[in-house]
Amino acid sequence: MDTTGTLFMPSGASTISGEVDAVFNFILIAGSIIFAIVVGLIIFFSVRYRRRDKPGLTSGISHNLKLELTWTIIPVILVFFAFYFGFKTYLKMSIVPGNAIEIKATGQKWFWSFDYPEGVTTVNELVVPVDQPVKVLLSSQDVIHSFFVPNFRIKMDVLPNRYTVTWFEAHQKGEYNLFCAEYCGTEHSEMVGKVRVVSESEYQNWLEESSTAGEGMTPAEYGAKLYISKSCNTCHSIDGTAGNGPSFKNIFGKTEKFADGSQAVVDENYLRESILEPANKIVAGYQNIMPTYQGLVKDREIDALIAYMKTLSNEQQ
Amino acid sequence: MNTIESPNYMNAKKGILSWLFTLDHKRIGILYLIGIMAAFALGGILAMLIRMELIHPGQDIMDADTYNQVFTLHGAVMIFLFIIPSIPAALGNFFLPIMIGARDVAFPKLNLASWWIFIGGSLFAVFSMYAGAVDTGWTFYTPYSTKTGTAVISMTLGVFILGFSSIFTGLNFIVTIHKLRAPGLTWYKLPLFVWGLYATAIIQVLATPVLGMTLILLILERVFQIGIFDPAMGGDPVLFQHFFWFYSHPAVYIMILPGMGIISELISVFAHKKIFGYKAIAYSSLAIAFISFLVWGHHMFVSGQSEIAAMIFSFLTFLVGIPSGIKVFNWLTTLYKGSITFETPMLYALSFLFLFTIGGLTGIFLGALATDVHLHDTYFVVAHFHYVMVGGTVMAFMGGLHYWWPKMFGRMYNEKWAKFAALLIFVGFNITFFTQFILGSQGMPRRYYNYLDQYQPLHAFSSYGSWILGLGFLIAFIYLFYAAFKGRPAGRNPWGALTFEWETPSPPPTENFDKDPVLRHEPYDYDKVLVERTYPEK
Amino acid sequence: MNHKEGHPEFLAHHFAEPEQQHESAKFGMWVFLLTEILLFGGLFLAYTVFRSWNPDMFYNAHLALDRTLGAVNTVVLITSSLTMALAIRSIQLNRKKHSMYFLIATLVFAAVFLVIKYFEYSHKIHLGQLPGKYYTYTGIEGNNPHIFFGIYFAMTGLHGVHVIAGMIIISWILIRASRNHFSHEYYTPMEMTGLYWHLVDLIWIFLFPLFYLIG
Ligand code: HEA
Ligand code: HEA
Numbered sequence A: 001m002d003t004t005g006t007l008f009m010p011s012g013a014s015t016i017s018g019e020v021d022a023v024f025n026f027i028l029i030a031g032s033i034i035f036a037i038v039v040g041l042i043i044f045f046s047v048r049y050r051r052r053d054k055p056g057l058t059s060g061i062s063h064n065l066k067l068e069l070t071w072t073i074i075p076v077i078l079v080f081f082a083f084y085f086g087f088k089t090y091l092k093m094s095i096v097p098g099n100a101i102e103i104k105a106t107g108q109k110w111f112w113s114f115d116y117p118e119g120v121t122t123v124n125e126l127v128v129p130v131d132q133p134v135k136v137l138l139s140s141q142d143v144i145h146s147f148f149v150p151n152f153r154i155k156m157d158v159l160p161n162r163y164t165v166t167w168f169e170a171h172q173k174g175e176y177n178l179f180c181a182e183y184c185g186t187e188h189s190e191m192v193g194k195v196r197v198v199s200e201s202e203y204q205n206w207l208e209e210s211s212t213a214g215e216g217m218t219p220a221e222y223g224a225k226l227y228i229s230k231s232c233n234t235c236h237s238i239d240g241t242a243g244n245g246p247s248f249k250n251i252f253g254k255t256e257k258f259a260d261g262s263q264a265v266v267d268e269n270y271l272r273e274s275i276l277e278p279a280n281k282i283v284a285g286y287q288n289i290m291p292t293y294q295g296l297v298k299d300r301e302i303d304a305l306i307a308y309m310k311t312l313s314n315e316q317q
Numbered sequence B: 001m002n003t004i005e006s007p008n009y010m011n012a013k014k015g016i017l018s019w020l021f022t023l024d025h026k027r028i029g030i031l032y033l034i035g036i037m038a039a040f041a042l043g044g045i046l047a048m049l050i051r052m053e054l055i056h057p058g059q060d061i062m063d064a065d066t067y068n069q070v071f072t073l074h075g076a077v078m079i080f081l082f083i084i085p086s087i088p089a090a091l092g093n094f095f096l097p098i099m100i101g102a103r104d105v106a107f108p109k110l111n112l113a114s115w116w117i118f119i120g121g122s123l124f125a126v127f128s129m130y131a132g133a134v135d136t137g138w139t140f141y142t143p144y145s146t147k148t149g150t151a152v153i154s155m156t157l158g159v160f161i162l163g164f165s166s167i168f169t170g171l172n173f174i175v176t177i178h179k180l181r182a183p184g185l186t187w188y189k190l191p192l193f194v195w196g197l198y199a200t201a202i203i204q205v206l207a208t209p210v211l212g213m214t215l216i217l218l219i220l221e222r223v224f225q226i227g228i229f230d231p232a233m234g235g236d237p238v239l240f241q242h243f244f245w246f247y248s249h250p251a252v253y254i255m256i257l258p259g260m261g262i263i264s265e266l267i268s269v270f271a272h273k274k275i276f277g278y279k280a281i282a283y284s285s286l287a288i289a290f291i292s293f294l295v296w297g298h299h300m301f302v303s304g305q306s307e308i309a310a311m312i313f314s315f316l317t318f319l320v321g322i323p324s325g326i327k328v329f330n331w332l333t334t335l336y337k338g339s340i341t342f343e344t345p346m347l348y349a350l351s352f353l354f355l356f357t358i359g360g361l362t363g364i365f366l367g368a369l370a371t372d373v374h375l376h377d378t379y380f381v382v383a384h385f386h387y388v389m390v391g392g393t394v395m396a397f398m399g400g401l402h403y404w405w406p407k408m409f410g411r412m413y414n415e416k417w418a419k420f421a422a423l424l425i426f427v428g429f430n431i432t433f434f435t436q437f438i439l440g441s442q443g444m445p446r447r448y449y450n451y452l453d454q455y456q457p458l459h460a461f462s463s464y465g466s467w468i469l470g471l472g473f474l475i476a477f478i479y480l481f482y483a484a485f486k487g488r489p490a491g492r493n494p495w496g497a498l499t500f501e502w503e504t505p506s507p508p509p510t511e512n513f514d515k516d517p518v519l520r521h522e523p524y525d526y527d528k529v530l531v532e533r534t535y536p537e538k
Numbered sequence C: 001m002n003h004k005e006g007h008p009e010f011l012a013h014h015f016a017e018p019e020q021q022h023e024s025a026k027f028g029m030w031v032f033l034l035t036e037i038l039l040f041g042g043l044f045l046a047y048t049v050f051r052s053w054n055p056d057m058f059y060n061a062h063l064a065l066d067r068t069l070g071a072v073n074t075v076v077l078i079t080s081s082l083t084m085a086l087a088i089r090s091i092q093l094n095r096k097k098h099s100m101y102f103l104i105a106t107l108v109f110a111a112v113f114l115v116i117k118y119f120e121y122s123h124k125i126h127l128g129q130l131p132g133k134y135y136t137y138t139g140i141e142g143n144n145p146h147i148f149f150g151i152y153f154a155m156t157g158l159h160g161v162h163v164i165a166g167m168i169i170i171s172w173i174l175i176r177a178s179r180n181h182f183s184h185e186y187y188t189p190m191e192m193t194g195l196y197w198h199l200v201d202l203i204w205i206f207l208f209p210l211f212y213l214i215g
């Protein structure tokens, strides 16, 4: 459990988290008082007015205008405050500050990808500078997902064929969980990413590195990194166990059977096609659930992935 | 010594067919009771599987797809097969006519038809388990539900058919209450359970057709791809959410209003005191029914609706809390200066007060915009709705079941076992679901098969609680079942209550009363009338 | 309970008097009609939403419907409502024969309505003016005209199902009338059928302008 937050709320790391917590605590305290009164009265009356002897006639009181007005008006006032605080903070959460940097986030079954204006693309990892408003422009490739960062207290549904927006300004460096909060199928609970909040200079360095990623590594080493960072690993194992997709172990050079009965030998072209147009040939025994990586991986990255897959196959040479 | 009077509705005619084609509202009530108990057992077993799987992160007893099907079926079965018909169709059917001094509901054939429709719809829904199960969640959100490869059609068709059963019950009740009240039984002399059923029936009749239409459109979308909900074809998936919640928000009050009606009866009978604020309780039911049609958008605060819409929905949501509060405070005040006894029905009524207040107040966190953004689709919501549905409706249902069991079967259950089971249920419930408030506000999303390690302790705690809870229900069903056949005869009026049903023999004769009932006093006149209990407390 | 004596045959055991039974049936029927209106209400709402999103497309698409046939059908259905009312009037005056003739006339008009609808439908199917993915027609400008036809078929289809249901019920009433079940004292089922039939008519009176006239 995250121990820096309260019993209920996880630690707050964005500029609005404090305000949301204030609304939460207001309702929590007011609610607890009301609850205490209710339970207190149940217990008190139960003890005080329990039947001690033979049943008899009891008091016939059935009205008391003052009392009834009290328990109508006080709750009205309380909910009015709860409404007002909730709405005020919500407005703040909806209005994006003008100086925000904009990052495009795409949800698809079952991972997140982020496009930076600088041309960098990441999967399941959103890196942002601290103390800087960030506008996230959300859209989905398939069904509805929802972008949820508990520590920032933000959540926004991600819809197909439409853009939605959320924003945050992190004021605390660190690594925070990103969840998909709208049910989206088999791997809904694996659609989990990270938000990494770093200092402005680290951010610039990271952007720099990312746009020149892979330099100084062999293609296979780079491919191994991409295998993780592009989330291939959520569906494909490298040890031979079948996941949602076929394992990459010994993939290169083997003869693959397809759902339509045809077959083919796995070569570079086939691998490339499988990454960009996975729906073209469906491996027998699997479903057509792999997303297309068109636009998410550059040619250089495909080459690296293929090089990596080759190293997983002992038949290749 | 009390005896079982004969002939009564149970032994008047013999043979299974005399039950399956009966027009007697009491027998139909029993048929419904059997149906919904089966549904509850099925839904409960599925719930146990959910909790088993969630005891650790990763795979324990099933894979992700199976898990998704299990929680979908759990939700759909509990909502559409169990809780919506539960109180109205089972207890309401049995007692509404008797409580207003009528011989039957207005349309007995329609009543029987509604049971058969219920069975038909349930079979479709259960059939979808074999036909590949459904993995959409009980909310059937598009576009997921139009794309997934599972048996969405047979499930939605089942729910569509069940809707008619619900509409017919509601229609029957409205007409019965308007036209068949005993002479002299004016609106303000009706038992509050009847008011609760009346407000419920209005929602059933007004909201269910919209759900029916929504499901038809969903089916058309799946079969013909007409494109209404498909963004790629110019449609809008969020439109589906609007349609769905336009029914399903009022539906949550279909679930709670009859329960609140039962609580009004129980509190007054066992506090042995005139109900406080009769009219306030009666009208607040209608107020809730009315406002419930205007708040559906609070399920969609983060689905991209405009700020104005969110503001209005949030505001109206809070208004619903006020009439509910009025009821709670009226019940509390009824206890004041009472002569309270604590038989099992009363224990359930007090559990209801405790748990429903928690459930309702946590609804306020969800109705407030800023906090809902954080809490939406987390276990906080799961905890909220189990507190209102299980802590509210199921507690009221259990209370009503124990209260009226001696009337339905003429026999009393074992009070010791009953108290023990009630205790297990209360404790187990709180362990299971209070932990989920913490999980949810800590950020644990719902419908998650797998979760991060940091949530493990609370999940495990919740799972242990569910075993206590399940055991409590199991015990309750065993002794109730036993009591229906072997319990000691309870006599006409085991609790010394004043509504009509206690004036007739237990079990009642086929035409409900041996002579036409005459109104001698109002339902809660414990300040004027004292009736001997036929099954006195020890 | 001695409600056996003076208890007419048609009076169910749980009602005290015919008046109460009649009132209950009528009230129940009105509530039922309300649910029907709400059932269609969902579709009217979908119509409104999509129309407001695509006003031009709705206008262009509605030109594809045949106004003349629509108008004829409107007249046919209104006439059938009239004959239905006359059937009830006749039984109130104890003219069983007349009542049956009027019921038959109602059935005939309903059938004519369906035949005309059949011709409209088959023409559209022929042209490929169909809902969703079956839409193949190319002559209509605007975004997603298939949605117009999706809603058109859903609404007129559901209405058609109601017409067919109505015909079944009217036939049943006709049979009961021929067996002398009804008289000026008791004709509740026929009256209820009439109410239902008027609603089916009324819904069409909304559908006609929405689809054929203003698009
Ligand atoms: C029996 C069913 C039932 C009942 C009665 C309620 C009652 C209420 N519900 Fe709940 N709700 C559900 C069943 C129910 N709900 C379900 C099933 C879902 C989730 C569906 C899904 O997504 O799967 C849900 C979800 C849900 C949401 C959406 C959450 C989300 O997904 O983000 C919201 C948001 O506003 C909400 C609010 C409320 C409120 C304000 C009430 C109020 O009516 C509560 C009123 C009661 C009280 C407030 C307590 C008593 C009052 C007092 C003691 C007086 C003092 C009070 C004040 C000062 C306020 N509910
Ligand atoms: C009335 C409604 C109702 C009821 C009573 C319950 C009861 C329970 N529910 Fe459920 N639940 C829902 C409605 C309900 N639920 C809904 C709508 C959802 C959302 C689904 C979705 O997301 O789509 C949900 C989701 C849900 C989840 C979240 C799943 C997820 O998001 O991943 C969990 C997890 O703990 C859960 C647990 C439980 C438990 C432990 C019980 C326990 O209270 C159950 C206890 C009962 C029993 C154990 C039965 C015992 C009885 C017998 C054994 C009787 C035998 C009798 C005879 C043979 C006559 N439920």
Ligand code: CUA
Pocket (backbone or CB within 6 Å): A107, A108, A110, A144, A145, A146, A180, A181, A182, A183, A184, A185, A188, A189, A191
């Ligand atoms: Cu994506 Cu859940």
Ligand SMILES: [Cu+2]
Pocket (backbone or CB within 6 Å): B248, B249, B252, B295, B296, B298, B299
């Ligand atoms: Cu709601």
